[in-house]
Amino acid sequence: MTDLIPATARRAEHLGCIPISLTRNAASLHRRVALLFAACVLANTAIPIAAQSVCLPAPRLLTTMPMGGQVGTTFDVTISGDSVDDASELVFLQPGITATAKQDAEGQPVPKQYTVTISEDCPIGIHEARVMTPLGLSSSRVFSVGDLPEVVQEKPSSSPETALPLNVNSICNAVMPVRAINHYRFQGQANQRIIVDCAARGIDSKLRPVVIIADAAGRDLLVERRGDVLDFTVPADGEYLIKVHELTFQGGPHFFYRLAIEELPAETPPTRLASTQAVNSFSWPPVGLAEQASLPEMEPNDTATAQRIDLPSDIAGSFYPAADVDVFEFTAQKGDVWWVEVASERLGLPTDPSILVQRIDATDGVENADSATAKTIVDLVELNDIASPVKVSGNNYAYDGPPYNAGSADILGKLEIPEDGLYRLTLLDLFGGTRNDPRNRYRMIIRKAAPDFAIVAWAMHMELRNGDRNALSKPMALRPGATMALEVVAVRRDGFDGDIQLSMDNLPDGVTAQGLKIPAGESYGIMLLTADEASPPGSRNATFVGSAEINGEVVQRPCRVASMAWPVKDAWSEIPSPRLLLDVPVSVGRAEMAPITILARSEDMLEVAAGQTLTIPLVHQRRGDFSGATMSVKTMGHGFSKLPKFDLPLTADQSEAVLDLAKLKTPPGEYWIAFYGSAVAKYSPQAFALDNEAKPTASDPAPTKDIVDIVVSKPIGIRVLPAEKP
Secondary structure (H helix, E strand, O other), X not given: OHHHOOHHHHOOEOOOOOOOEEEOOOOOEEEEEEEOOOOEOOOOOOOOOOXXXXXXXXXXXXXXXXXXXXXXXXXXXXXXXXXXXXXXEEEEOOOOEEEEEEEOOOOOEEEEEEEEEEOOOOOOEEEEEEEEEOOEEOEOEEEEEEOOOEEEOOOOOOOHHHOEEOOOOEEEEEEOOOOOOEEEEEEEOOOOEEEEEEEOHHHOOOOOEEEEEEEOOOOEEEEEOOOOOEEEEOOOOEEEEEEEEEOOOOOOOOOEEEEEEEEOOOOOOOOOOOOOOOXXXXXXXXXXXXXXXXXXXXXXXXXXXXXXXXXXXXXXXXXXOOOOEEEEEEEEOOOOEEEEEEEOXXXXXXXXXXXXXEEEEEOOOHHHOOOOOEEEEEEEEEEOOEOOOOOOOOOOOOOOOOOOOOOEOOEEEEEEOOOOEEEEEXXXXXXXXXXXXXXXXXXXXXXXXXXXXXXXXXXXXXXXXXXXXOEOOOOOEEOOOOEEEEEEEEEEEOOOOOOEEEEEEOOOOOEEEEEEOEOOOOOEEEEEEEEOOOOOOEEEEOEEEEXXXXXXXXXXXXXXXXXXXXXXXXXXXXXOOEEEOOOOEEEEOOOEOOOEEEEEOOOOOEEEEOOOEEEEEEEEEEOOEEOOOEEEEEEEOOOOOOOOOEEEEOOOOEEEEEEEHHHHOOOOEEEEEEEEEEEEEEEOOOOXXXXXXXXXXXXXXXXXXXXXXXXXXXXEEEEEXXXXXX
């Protein structure tokens, strides 16, 4: 659809997000929209167009200053973001952090400033900060809580002469200026061990920090360019400098960081500042795993001196030193089936584990076999990456797949024993020859089958055509009358192959959720969140789970939610950075209605015989105009996703969806489906205001042409009956 939008307008993208919804129950801004019984439409009008963006406005918190604080303290925080000018609250779902609007001398609220209090018993680590706006709860920004005193750098320190003094055992919150170096100074004592840690990417910053410790004259002593800590032993009493800059000397308000300087005793391992988790870490650890492994890796354990283990086994080790190869040997019986799982990359480490399992044929029997007497070695199986359960975008934007990767460089694989005997397992980091860090650890579990699953979800991204390369942070902030779709993917463990039902509870008033299940043998499902037309404003921290029957027992597993740390307008110029959220906030705004809601006329389960045609009457609740007479929609839901796309009218108050089950060959059973499409709507806040009576005036902002996400309806239930006999 981008061929309908001028290239000059595409280059003028401006982000936002509008929900158009289709549910089961019976201005002047152009925005391209994706509907989940949804659509995107182009409006032709003589009104001047100012810009184009992906989605209608969505509240996004982009910065807080400072980015955290010390337990037991109270301090002021200043925020910035998109569509947050009218924010009423700074919200923390962690009860140990509270915030109130800062007031001026006359008792009036100071815009975008809040007074934050961190209780003495607040957990140390990262938490999520958001703001409540008329459009709902914003996307989040990491807010860190520590036990060291903190300061805020008020102005740049671009030279050694202007270096900001820091106390050892403190944290500085700062922003990196463009094409600049920030300088800090501290007093060191001979033989004192100083640890310097700069938190940036792990707290949602765009900064790629380069950190340098220098002497008082500015001569570099120790440099770190990979985001690691600096472990510095002070050579003599005196003053020392810390220099921080961005790897390519970028800067600005989005390039913030927390610089920690701490004294540690010798031999005490440094503890990094807490950071966010990558999306793929959702699949670790397995349920019920002990916090500590039962067996340590014992060096040397190379090919000549393999470490003997018994199965099952739970081993903790490290890929150290560089090019380290860890070898384990064990006996096993014919027909045994073992599952091998390794976690290293999912622990946040830059590693790529690989395993080779071999059978050792010995000269005089299994009972006397060892690597010294082995006659032949036969390769049995090689285990490598955990593949993504769904195809991932090839360009980090929603064109040929979602811009999220649930797969991992870690290992989860099956080991079948063909003969009684001795076996050798070799574990290494594929690129370990370039890494020499004892912190590159791993956890390896060899177990009998323990069938299970882990799931993760993210807001659906439109499948845009070449030229629109966006990856958006999409808060679960609903307009009344709107539906939002979340894609849900599963990593299945140890042969589990059953249905996974999706559910979400503890929702705001007027909001309902229903999942299109992850069917047996598949890895993909949909969760739909719908705000009724009369939904009051509010927010809740929802509970999102997947349920399945395993070994005759129903089990529930939490569903983590992922989001983009930043709304990326063009992935050619900025690489998206997705991460896991710590919670599942769902909210309803009070500022606007959804521009359109498409409903199934009946709420009842629809019945159709296998091989017949099903007609679904639809009702359109239009609150604005669309360009073009129709929109093309596709069907979502197990058993119906292969239906060809069809057109729905955009100018009518009702329509029909006609589904030909003869082409699908859908077997009898109960199914839930929804529809998804796209269109460009003529949008303005005045047109979609809740009272729907505001008239546009000359003082209203000029309209813009925006690509808009529009998602649709509560699922439509279909019962397919056995085909009637002739």
